Amino acid sequence: MDISEIIIAGDTAGIEWRLPVFRFKGKTPGGPKAYIQAALHANELPGTAAAHFLLPMLSEAENNGAILGDITVVPQANPIGTAQSHFGELQGRFDLGSRTNFNRDFPLIALGERDSLLSDLDRHSATDRLKRQLLHMALGAELMLDLHCDDEALQYAYIDEAFWPEAADLAAALDMEAVFLSDGESSAFEEAVAYAWKYETAGQKKTSLPGRLSVTVELRGTRDVYPDMARKDAEGLLRFLVARGVVAGDKAAVPAFGGIVAPLDNIEMIRAPESGAILFHRDIGDKVKAGDLLVTILNRPGQPDGAIEVRAPQDGLIVTRVSTRHARRRSDLMKIACATASSAARKPGPLEA
Structure with missing residues (x-):
């Protein structure tokens, strides 16, 4: 295992950021290469915990001569976001300097333009330099896993239709309960990687990318950072790497995927009709029927007409809900896969900002 650091100079004097990168060299020429990163949204730490347990597993595999393809792991992909704290609360989703989501505005380039990402880096802000370094590393692989989490959630993933159903092996290896099929219409990290592959040949868009995978994995919720969970996730990641021939092992260990598969158009985004305290009547993992009571919003508590009921628009599985118990008008409450x-x-692109 080779451990190095990418140093990113800050935008003010005396500041720099250090990005640790772990690399394993594959022994099979032409073997599939994998890139795994966690905590691009710096406050989403289940992936960081999973990487902590995965790295010793990969080291053991390396000692046994079982690393077939190159593997790169970045356990904490966003040191800039990790340092952002506002009144004691980590602000890891948005760059406080530019007000931009750390998982948006990645360059959309063809694969042949990969090296241009590192050209004249000094003309870019620290955040954009970070994004370019991460994307450059990811485009050196065929398999890219971006480990995130939701607020409160089941285990699920956003997978571009170009990778489905081949990517069912990842969903099965990680014991996911749902897959959201995305449309590839945003500038998020996983979609920037997929964009480069789709437009590898100028003027031609590929709609299927066999042997490749670029995916956002949602490892449950922000508070689901526990040793047993992280170890299980690491074991699932290793099973996937074995299934794809990156690591030697028993490929039959991955079962068939039996969860829900839903295009983004089939996701009901349940939003608050008014502001107020949130009373949840249903939890993640619940299967609901059309008309079931999901949430009560106390917009004028204590008054006869001070509660608003929010009901399920159709049958489905509750995949996520928010952890906050106060809503602004039109703020997200739940995602239901239908x-x-x-x-x-719904506009093309991501479900949330």
């Missing part, structure tokens, strides 16, 4: 499309209009 068998049919939502009647609510």
